[in-house]
Amino acid sequence: MANPTSRHSKSRRNKRRANWKVDAPSLSTCTNCQEPKMPHRVCPSCGTYKGRKVLEIAE
Ligand SMILES: [Zn+2]
Numbered sequence: 394m395a396n397p398t399s400r401h402s403k404s405r406r407n408k409r410r411a412n413w414k415v416d417a418p419s420l421s422t423c424t425n426c427q428e429p430k431m432p433h434r435v436c437p438s439c440g441t442y443k444g445r446k447v448l449e450i451a452e
Pocket of ligand 1: 425436438
């Protein structure tokens, strides 16, 4: 099994993790109600996906 020869220092680990950043989630607009929604997901406000109703949204 491939194993690292020597352990990386905390400094090296922290330098690597210094470039981890969270970015704002990308949003697309619903083609049915024009509300912002997550791409590739059912619209939470009208319950449609690809122009088809998949969820009943309770008022
Ligand atoms: Zn919608």
